Structure formats: C-alpha cells, structure tokens
Amino acid sequence: MESLRSKNYKKEFVTSFPGDDSGNVTPRQTPGVLYSKAMPTPVEKVSLLAWSEELAKELGIQKPEGQQELDILGGNYVTDTMYPYAACYAGHQFGSWAGQLGDGRAITLGEWETIAGQTYELQLKGAGPTAYSRRADGRAVLRSSVREYLMSEAMHYLGVPTTRALSLVTTGEPVLRDMFYNGNAAYEPGAIVMRVAPSFLRFGNFELLNARKETENLQQLVTWTIDRYYPHITGENKVIDWFKEVVERTAGLMVEWQRVGFVHGVMNTDNMSVLGLTIDYGPYSFVDDFDPDFTPNTTDLPGRRYAFGKQPSIGYWNLGCLAAALLPLAEKEQLLAALETYKEIYWKKYYQMMGRKLGLDKVTNQDTDLITQFEKTLAAIKPDMTIFFQLLIELPLYMASAQEVTGHFKDSLYDDLTPEQSEQLYSLISNYLERLNTNTITRAASQELMRKTNPRFVLRNYLLHQAIEELEQGKNDLFLKLQQALKTPYSNEHDAFFQTRPEWASQKAGCSMLSCSS
Structure with a gap:
C-alpha cells in the first residue's frame, strides 16, 4: 500500500497532448489545447466523511494519515509529481450543440499506477474554478457529493460499469446554490469527491x-x-x-x-x-x-x-x-x-x-413476445420495479385466479388495481408460468439466476435525501447503513430498506425530482 502523499504520479495525458500550462482559471475558449492547468482552490478545513476501503485496497492506496494527506482529498495540498488539470471537451446537451464545455468543477490530480501496471485517474469534483467553469464557482455541495459518492459505488456493486469514488470530504465552507433555478438560492455545506476511473474521456x-x-x-x-x-x-x-x-x-x-x-x-x-x-x-x-x-x-x-x-x-x-x-x-x-x-x-x-431476470433457460423468438407483455403490463399497473421482480422469484408455480395473483404482488403496488388491470396481470403471470413449465433448468436454478440478476436493494432517492438531511444535522447513522447496504444489493441482509417509496417522498424536492445542480 502506498500513500497519496509519497506516490510518484504519472501524467501521460498532459505530456501527450497540447495544453494551456499557464494555470489561468479565467473562463475562456481554449482552441488548440486538450486541457488547461488548474490548481485546486484551498478550502477552510478538509474533514473525511467517507473512504472506500475496498477501492483503496484494489488500487493499493493507504488510508490518509494526518492532515496533509487529508488535504490532498480536498485540494489543499498538491504533491510535486501531480499536475492538476481540467479537460477541454464539448457536447450536445438535450439534443443541441453546446460548443466548448470542459471540466467546470472537476480537476484531475494525476494518474495512479497500481502494482499490476493499471493506471487510474484521480479526480477531485468540487475543488474550485477552472478555465471551463464559465459563470460557476467550481464547487460542489454536500448534497450532490453524497449522491455521487454513494451511487458510483452502488453501481459498482450492482455490476454496472461505472466510474468509482474513493473519498468524500467536507470543506468547512458554505456554497451558494439555487437547487431548482427558481430564484431561491441558499447556502449549503461544501464537499469534494475524489473520483476514480481508467479515463474520464467522453464523446x-x-x-x-x-x-x-x-x-x-x-x-x-x-x-x-x-x-x-x-x-x-x-x-x-x-x-x-x-x-x-x-x-x-x-x-x-x-x-x-x-x-x-x-x-x-x-x-x-x-x-x-x-x-x-x-x-x-x-x-x-x-x-x-x-x-x-x-x-x-x-x-x-x-x-x-x-x-x-x-x-x-x-x-x-x-x-x-x-x-x-x-x-x-x-x-x-x-x-x-x-x-x-x-x-x-x-x-x-x-x-x-x-x-435472466425472468429465470429462463434461454430466450426463444416466442419469449420476446412474453418479454414485451411484461413491459406493457408493468407500464400499465406501475408496480415497484425492484420489489415486483423480487416477488416474481418467489412466485408459486400455480396461481388459480386474478385475485390470487394480485394478492401475491400486493406489496409492490402503489395503487389498487382496477379489475381490468388485475386481469392483465393475471394473463401475464399465467403465460409466464406456462413458459416456466418448459424450462430445461430446475426451479431452484431458475430462481438462483433471478436472484443474481434482480437487485433486492437499490439506492432510492428518498433514502439518499434522508441521509443527506441527517448529515447536514451532524448525524451519519443512515449514511453508514446505506454505505454498507449498497455493497450487497442482491442479498436480503438489509431488508429494512425493502419497501416501496413512502407517499411523502412522491412530491418532496430532492426525492421525486432533481435538477442538473443536484
């Protein structure tokens, strides 16, 4: 294990391409270069809120010891072999060409090479302005940083290809944000995430x-x-x-x-x-x-x-x-x-x-019709997706009536089904059970396949919102529980979270809808 402070960082991207080495973070167009040097802007006080032990072990990074190493995670200290920069890129946003964009609040510190020879970029999100910040401050708030830290790790454990998050720190400084761009700006606690990926190159x-x-x-x-x-x-x-x-x-x-x-x-x-x-x-x-x-x-x-x-x-x-x-x-x-x-x-x-979600031995042309029926039926009755597929795993192999089928899936429903919806669900399940009877794998093997494919725990927005509210009040109980639960999303170890979204969360800001500043 190596420390963040003593590591000899590689910088192959910046040595391979033309860049702006001036360190000027005044927002501007930067033709002819692929990056601009951007030193992180120091913050009041870097305090460690979360550290991904598993990712650190994979990379061979020692947990920070002492304030100077913590300061690396918040941009207060840059080692001699680091070359902090913001990448320059463009993009189509909501279908329209937006021109030059770039890392407006992300600063790559350097490239960490593992013992196995693999290289990962270490990037701070929220470490201050860059040449691509436009009219923004380059900072991130606790709310958005908690969401990024937990979700990137949650997606990893779900088996979805993703960037990762090594650390989450608070900055001791307030950040002004208008969460829904409606003129109601307010100060929020500042925070910084250290993101990790082989590369952050984008289209x-x-x-x-x-x-x-x-x-x-x-x-x-x-x-x-x-x-x-x-x-x-x-x-x-x-x-x-x-x-x-x-x-x-x-x-x-x-x-x-x-x-x-x-x-x-x-x-x-x-x-x-x-x-x-x-x-x-x-x-x-x-x-x-x-x-x-x-x-x-x-x-x-x-x-x-x-x-x-x-x-x-x-x-x-x-x-x-x-x-x-x-x-x-x-x-x-x-x-x-x-x-x-x-x-x-x-x-x-x-x-x-x-x-695999349905536990089928293989997918035939006829099965595509069944899958389409699943899609249409679920869109019509709108059950909780996660809970519905968990209940499907435990489905009895014989269901006599629409009432019995509806009763089995009751815990996944947000609204009572109409008679027509009940019949639609019964028709689907009848066809599904008929298909299961032709499976060439055992029922146990089918269920095991489903358990490996359908998560039992997902990081729902209302849970994140509750955890963020608690952290802002100085409590981290729920945050720590979620950090543990996301590591085993296919098990029943954390069934305290196995429930539909509560009614209060349906319209609450930060639970049902978010903005690009979230």
Whole structure:
C-alpha cells in the first residue's frame, strides 16, 4: 500500500497532448489545447466523511494519515509529481450543440499506477474554478457529493460499469446554490469527491476537436485512446474497429441501466464515456414505480428526452454524434455501418438480460413476445420495479385466479388495481408460468439466476435525501447503513430498506425530482 502523499504520479495525458500550462482559471475558449492547468482552490478545513476501503485496497492506496494527506482529498495540498488539470471537451446537451464545455468543477490530480501496471485517474469534483467553469464557482455541495459518492459505488456493486469514488470530504465552507433555478438560492455545506476511473474521456472530447477542425489533434487523441485503452485493436482499420467496440460497450451499458432500473437523467454527449462507463452522477434516480416515461431531471421537462424508456435510443443518438466527430478519420459508409450494429447488439443483449431476470433457460423468438407483455403490463399497473421482480422469484408455480395473483404482488403496488388491470396481470403471470413449465433448468436454478440478476436493494432517492438531511444535522447513522447496504444489493441482509417509496417522498424536492445542480 502506498500513500497519496509519497506516490510518484504519472501524467501521460498532459505530456501527450497540447495544453494551456499557464494555470489561468479565467473562463475562456481554449482552441488548440486538450486541457488547461488548474490548481485546486484551498478550502477552510478538509474533514473525511467517507473512504472506500475496498477501492483503496484494489488500487493499493493507504488510508490518509494526518492532515496533509487529508488535504490532498480536498485540494489543499498538491504533491510535486501531480499536475492538476481540467479537460477541454464539448457536447450536445438535450439534443443541441453546446460548443466548448470542459471540466467546470472537476480537476484531475494525476494518474495512479497500481502494482499490476493499471493506471487510474484521480479526480477531485468540487475543488474550485477552472478555465471551463464559465459563470460557476467550481464547487460542489454536500448534497450532490453524497449522491455521487454513494451511487458510483452502488453501481459498482450492482455490476454496472461505472466510474468509482474513493473519498468524500467536507470543506468547512458554505456554497451558494439555487437547487431548482427558481430564484431561491441558499447556502449549503461544501464537499469534494475524489473520483476514480481508467479515463474520464467522453464523446465530447472528440466532438470538440472535430468542430474546431483540429484534425491532427483528433487523430492523435483517437490513436492514443486505442493504444492505451483498446490495445487489442490493431491493423489498418483501427478507427472503425474501435468505434464498433464503443458501440458495443455503450449498448451493453444501456442494457445494464435497464436491468437495474437506473435513470441517468442527463445523457448529454459530454456525459458519455468512450470506455462504456456510467459517468457524471447528477439528477439520476432508480425507477420506483415502473414508468418508461419517468425522468428525475426537472431540466428534462416537458420533453422527457432522457426518460427511463428512452435511454437506449439516446445511446444510439449519442453514438451518432461520436461517429460524426470521426468523419475526418474514417469513411462515412463504414462509420454508419458500424453505428447500425448498435440496434442488433442492444436487442440481443437486452433479451438475454430479460431472460435472466425472468429465470429462463434461454430466450426463444416466442419469449420476446412474453418479454414485451411484461413491459406493457408493468407500464400499465406501475408496480415497484425492484420489489415486483423480487416477488416474481418467489412466485408459486400455480396461481388459480386474478385475485390470487394480485394478492401475491400486493406489496409492490402503489395503487389498487382496477379489475381490468388485475386481469392483465393475471394473463401475464399465467403465460409466464406456462413458459416456466418448459424450462430445461430446475426451479431452484431458475430462481438462483433471478436472484443474481434482480437487485433486492437499490439506492432510492428518498433514502439518499434522508441521509443527506441527517448529515447536514451532524448525524451519519443512515449514511453508514446505506454505505454498507449498497455493497450487497442482491442479498436480503438489509431488508429494512425493502419497501416501496413512502407517499411523502412522491412530491418532496430532492426525492421525486432533481435538477442538473443536484
């Protein structure tokens, strides 16, 4: 185990590309460079609120000892071998070209190399202004930092590709925020998360270089990305082969989000990882009552572009933007052909995933009709997604009536079913039981498959909201319980949280809806 203070950090990104080394954090356009140096702005007092022991062990990082090492986590101390910088990128936001964006409140300190030779970027979110902060202060509040820290770790334990979070610290300084952009600004406690990923490269990094016609920089970035993160890709057709793999990873990520009921909330192209990771946790949510039109983001209303059921199609749209950015480097027809593989890959992976959620031995053409029936029925009756699939695992192999079926799923329902809805559910379950009778695996094996695929615990917004309120009052009991529960989401160890969203949380700010500042 090595300490954060004594580590000899690598800085291959900044030594490989042109950047602005001035350290000037005045908001501005930065043509011709891929990053700008940005020293973290010191805060009043760095105090450790959370530390991911498991991630630290994977990376070989020793838990901070003494204030100087803690200060690294809050940006108050930068070691001699670190080179803090903010990356420059662009993006399409809510379907429109936004131009240059960049890391407005994220500062990468350096690259940590493990004993195994793997390299990870260590990045502080909320450590002060950068050249890309525009009109913002570069800070983060406790509310959003707790959400990012817990959810990135929760997604990891759910088995969803994601960036990670190593630490969460408070800063001892208040930060002014207008949570819903409605003129009701208030001071909130400040905090900083240390994020970890092999790379934080986004679709928008490539879009910006293409938009600025910096073809040489674009070629260099693509080549560097392939050599570093896709070293198995070789030959003359590297750009197309790489894009094909980004397509496949993105399709797989969308399937994983649908599996666990995760809604990102702001799927702009600057929030899409070229490594196929979930990146930038803001106004996200898990689905409570099953609703394909659900979006947790107030900024996404009324169009609901990034609603739960639309995420797979947005993944395809965003990949189209990346393909457009690569046009100077590859043939248009080949890029389009690679893009079109997304649909087949997604549906194949999706049906395989749904087959596992339902405990099927394999998915046949007839099973796709059953899966469609599940989708339509759940959208009609809107049960709690997590609880419904848990109850499905324990479904008796014979259900005599609609009343009996409705009774079995009662604990997942937010509203009483109409007679028509009860019959619709009964028809679905009857067809499902009939299909189970043809399974070539045992009932026990089927149930085990379902338990490994369907989480029993998800980090619901109302739980996060309660934990944040307690932390703001100086209490961390619920925070610590959630930190433990998220590590075993497929077990029944934390069934105190196995319940539907309470009624009070349906309309409460921070529980039902959030903004991009969340």
